Amino acid sequence: MAELKNCPTCGDFFNYTGIREVCAKCARGEEEMYEEVYRFLRRRENRAATIERIVEVTGVTETLLHKWVRKGRLQPALFPNLGYPCDNCGKLTTQGKLCISCTDDLKSGLRQFEAAQEFREAVTKSDTGTYLADRKKK
Known part of the structure; x- marks a missing residue:
């Protein structure tokens, strides 16, 4: 059963079902940012980019990068300078x-x-x- 929660990103209410931690609007935004980061990292010259460089070029937050690495969406085996604290x-x-x-x-x-x-x-x-x-x- 879903419960009503505040989105940690924008503060709006959403039905939390245990799948996503953010509302649908913020989830779409995160997915767009993920696609941008992944396109950046797919280029051979960017595969060894550091987290600071990825943040600088794409504008995504470090927290979001750490979340994607922790969940396995960005794999350190392919991108050696990625990790989470x-x-x-x-x-x-x-x-x-x-x-x-x-x-x-x-x-x-x-x-x-x-x-x-x-x-x-x-x-x-x-x-x-x-x-x-x-x-x-x-």
């Missing part, structure tokens, strides 16, 4: 939500946490109780 550090990435560096940091932190947890469990299991002898001073 890592959700953690903002560095460009081409897959997932995190860049390789942030993924490695996260994995390292998880390994350290698991090792510390295993150590705590081992200490708890081996600790059968410590008995202290009552030493009286003589």
Whole structure:
């Protein structure tokens, strides 16, 4: 069932069905911009263009370029300088939500946490109780 939402681009109301995040008018505008960007990138000399160069020439926003790369409409395999920002550090990435560096940091932190947890469990299991002898001073 559709729900009534405001278009994030123009502010108009539209029926959100889960397919498009914007109203029909803005979706047509985005599609026209996509066609312009794709025509620009199809030319051999522009395939290695950076995001800044594409924005400069076509007038499309970086956010829209990132959205198209994230959705797979513009593929970094064909256009090597395209990507979208890592959700953690903002560095460009081409897959997932995190860049390789942030993924490695996260994995390292998880390994350290698991090792510390295993150590705590081992200490708890081996600790059968410590008995202290009552030493009286003589």
